[in-house]
Amino acid sequence: MVCGAALVALHRRVHDVGQLEGPAGTTLPDAWVPHITLANAVPPERLADALAVLSTTMPEGQLVAMRRWDSYAKTVTALG
Secondary structure, three states, rough: OOOOOHHHHHHHHHHHHHHOOOHHHHHHHOOOOOOOOOOOOOOOOHHHHHHHHHOOOOOOOOOOOOEEEEEOOEEEEEEE
16 A cells, blocks of 8 residues: 555654554554554455455545554553
8 A cells, every 4th residue: 555645644643642652663654554454353254255345445434533552562552
């Protein structure tokens, strides 16, 4: 995925405002890979079904909550 300048700037602002620190280098500005978890723990036998509902068009939406997953500590932190 190629990020536009607006998305890169938004990520940098969220990072700076949230003072996000830690060992996960992939969350740092200029190293972050944008992604959205659409389904968690889809059983392998249902993966084809899950992929079939995706389209090439990004759906419209509204951000209502944000959290940070620390893959080293295995913790989730809600960001306000």
